[in-house]
Each structure stands twice: as structure tokens, then as C-alpha cells.
Amino acid sequence: MSAARSIAWSALLLAATASTAVSQDLGDPDSGERLAALNCAQCHGAVDAPGGAPAFATIASMPSTTADALNVFLQTPHATMPNLVLSPSDRSDLIAYILSLRP
Structure with a gap:
């Protein structure tokens, strides 16, 4: 992952944590x-794609x-x-999966 992409991703996540987003189960x-x-696996596979999307394990390990x-x-x-529209339940399941990959 490029440094610029990593910084952009981190900035977005930091901004999101400062938001008043409602916590969810x-x-x-x-x-x-x-x-x-x-x-998602075609882009967020088991390893980071060179110049592409980070693996979910990489995303999970970010502070x-x-x-x-x-x-x-x-x-x-x-x-x-892609503009993947997830139901709240599917989004919650995907988030639970990503967070389960934390080291």
C-alpha cells in the first residue's frame, strides 16, 4: 500500500472515530x-495487493x-x-469479521 493511501486511510478512520457515529452491537x-x-476477497485478499486494496487483516491491525x-x-x-450497499445487519457482520482478525 502506498504511503499516501495509507495516510489517507488512517486519516479517514481517525476522522470517523471522532464523529458522533452511533455505536452498534x-x-x-x-x-x-x-x-x-x-x-470483498477479490480486492481484500489474504495479503495486501501491491498498489491495491489492503487485506482485511492489515485494516484490522491499524490502531x-x-x-x-x-x-x-x-x-x-x-x-x-465498488458501491456495495450493505444492510445494517450485513455491515455489522462484516465489521465483526474484520475486527476478529486483530492480532
């Missing part, structure tokens, strides 16, 4: 893993990654990501 990590395998930050990020359109 974490969903089911197993369901989130299945959702990620179907919709700024929180449930609230991920919730905001997953509801915000991004030019480099």
Missing part, C-alpha cells in the same frame, strides 16, 4: 467472513480501526471501491 463474524468471501470507524467507512462511497 457487533454482528456475527462467521457471517461477515462469508460476506467478505463473496463480495485507528474501530467498529465506529468501519461503520462510517462502509457507508461512504469511495472511488476505488
